[in-house]
Amino acid sequence: MSHKIMVRCMPDGKTEVRVEGLPGVSCKDATKAVEKALGMVTDDKKTHEYNQAAKTSASISQGHS
Amino acid sequence: MSHVASIDIEIKDLAALKAACAEVGLQFKEGQTTYKWYGRWMNDYSGADAAFKADVSPKDYGKCAHAIGVPGNSQAYEIGVVQAKDGKYKLVWDFWQGGFGLEKLAGPKCSHLVQSYVGHVAKKTLAQQGYAFTGTKKLKDGTVEMVFTHA
Numbered sequence: 191m192s193h194k195i196m197v198r199c200m201p202d203g204k205t206e207v208r209v210e211g212l213p214g215v216s217c218k219d220a221t222k223a224v225e226k227a228l229g230m231v232t233d234d235k236k237t238h239e240y241n242q243a244a245k246t247s248a249s250i251s252q253g254h255s
Numbered sequence: 256m257s258h259v260a261s262i263d264i265e266i267k268d269l270a271a272l273k274a275a276c277a278e279v280g281l282q283f284k285e286g287q288t289t290y291k292w293y294g295r296w297m298n299d300y301s302g303a304d305a306a307f308k309a310d311v312s313p314k315d316y317g318k319c320a321h322a323i324g325v326p327g328n329s330q331a332y333e334i335g336v337v338q339a340k341d342g343k344y345k346l347v348w349d350f351w352q353g354g355f356g357l358e359k360l361a362g363p364k365c366s367h368l369v370q371s372y373v374g375h376v377a378k379k380t381l382a383q384q385g386y387a388f389t390g391t392k393k394l395k396d397g398t399v400e401m402v403f404t405h406a
Binding site: 193195196199200201202207227228231232 | 304363376402405
């Protein structure tokens with residue numbers, strides 16, 4: 191059965207992996223490898239506080255006077 | 256049935272990072288252990304993504320495992336690829352005045368570089384499972400969506 195995986199990366203680095211068209215537990219199995227390769231999975235988007243930029247990248251942004 | 260996972264991206268794949276640099280027009284300087292920034296910590300930036308809040312001590316600003324620069328622009332600041340104790344990497348940079356050309360290629364908060372990195376990791380990993388990359392689209396808010404199809 192043909193199915194798709196969508197990987198969405200927002201400008202702040204927050205990334206979602208979505209699979210459509212697979213039944214049951216196959217759904218999560220399909221994305222396990224790419225989720226692990228990309229980073230740390232947090233399933234609960236509503237309660238997770240995103241400080242994404244600080245996780246992968248960090249700014250010095252020094253002012254010069 | 257669908258499944259959505261949210262991921263805190265971790266930079267772990269240097270080959271993918273190199274490919275991402277090439278894709279956005281940056282130069283990966285392997286083994287260069289210093290990166291160009293203002294040079295002196297002014298303690299004038301405390302945003303959520305401030306480096307000192309991401310376990311990068313100000314005394315270590317300017318030090319890195321590898322650097323990323325702007326080809327042909329010696330004035331531009333560089334991105335430091337800093338390795339943490341767990342082996343993962345962070346991208347550290349000084350975007351004062353857009354890093355004098357750096358932000359134009361790397362994107363605000365390194366968005367272009369990180370999005371490209373995610374794409375390279377996803378393509379590599381999903382290809383091993385028989386997925387074909389079938390397209391990408393950029394949304395109005397700057398989100399990049401990549402589609403992979405399995406027959």
